[in-house]
Amino acid sequence: MARLLGTLRGSQPVARFQRCCGLFPAGEEGGGDPAEGVRHRVVCNGGGAGGQRCPGAAGCGAPNGVRRGRGPQIVMYIGQVSKDILKWPRPLSPPVVKLEMRTDAEYGMPSTHAMAATAISFSFFITTMNQYKYPFELGLMAAFVFSMLVCLSRLYTGMHTVLDVIGGALISAVLLVLLYPVWDSIDHVLLTSPFCPLLSIAVPLLLCYNYPKLDYYSPTRGDTTTILGAGAGATVGFWLNNQYVAPAYVGSNMGFPLITSTMVVLMLTRFLVGLLVILLTRQLMKNVVLRVLCYCYTFSITDLDARRRLEIEVPYKFVTYSSVGFAATVIVPLLHELLGLI
DSSP: OHHHHHHHHSSHHHHHHHHHTTOOOTTOTTOOOGGGGGGGOOBOSSOOTTOOBOTTSTTOOOTTOOOOOOOOHHHHHHHHHHHHHHOOOOOOTTTSOOOOOGGGGSOOSSOHHHHHHHHHHHHHHHHHTTTBOOOHHHHHHHHHHHHHHHHHHHHHTTOSOHHHHHHHHHHHHHHHHHHGGGHHHHHHHHHHOTTHHHHHHHHHHHHHHTOOOOSSOOTHHHHHHHHHHHHHHHHHHHHHIIIIIOOOOOOOSBOOOOOOHHHHHHHHHHHHHHHHHHHHHHHHHHHHHHHHHHHHHTOOTTOHHHHTSHHHHHHHHHHHHHHHHHIIIIIHHHHHHHTTOO
């Protein structure tokens, strides 16, 4: 078992999968054993047996730098924190071909893409199978195929080992099994409790400020804050809608409506209006919050190192994206109603 886990954690299965998909390093097209590239390997994010951290090498996270180019809150927070606790490196390059660079400064285990894909697809399937008329087998297959495609894409891009992907999917599966019996109770509390807005803001903020510390900068804290902030804003928005606009509707066994050209135009219009509101809210709040923080902490708006400090990054991203989540759940529906797009 230990040997199998060691193999799944290694870079060779990922490299071989890439070769099977027709992805080769420059100069290796059509041949070459992925194992040959290990002789000059460079280890990122904590290193490993036989490797060293090399801040200046391509694909590695520098202590003072980061590569530039993020599901449910609980799943994503557990996944991001687990990366920085376990500190397992991503696949080595070579032999793996890295198609993404921004997240290469992060650790690999577990794959949060695999966690999010598994959680979202199977949560959607479980919550809709008793509300909409569609074959059970079709819904199960769709959820499985979607999550599998996302997992395989993380191998293809060279960002995760096989064990990273399996671990991420299994963590989400365990969380779904544990939380499913209390889903309705959680929804009821989040929609009706008078303490929901306070807890929805305070708990995520507390988690962000107590995020595990690393010996060099990684975008995981910022990404986690973004996710928790958006979720917090959306949760407050849902609570307000349920309290003052319209209570949550619980239907049963609904069929899918017939899609017409009028419906398609209406859906596209609603989508574009919502997207515009979200983008404007994000840009406005980024500028406002960043300038307020610059004034309070006396640093230049162009100082990237200052913006990576805990006291700057957490409020900057949390306030910005909680506003985006609030706009998506409150402002966008109200605007749709005002424009007659309901």
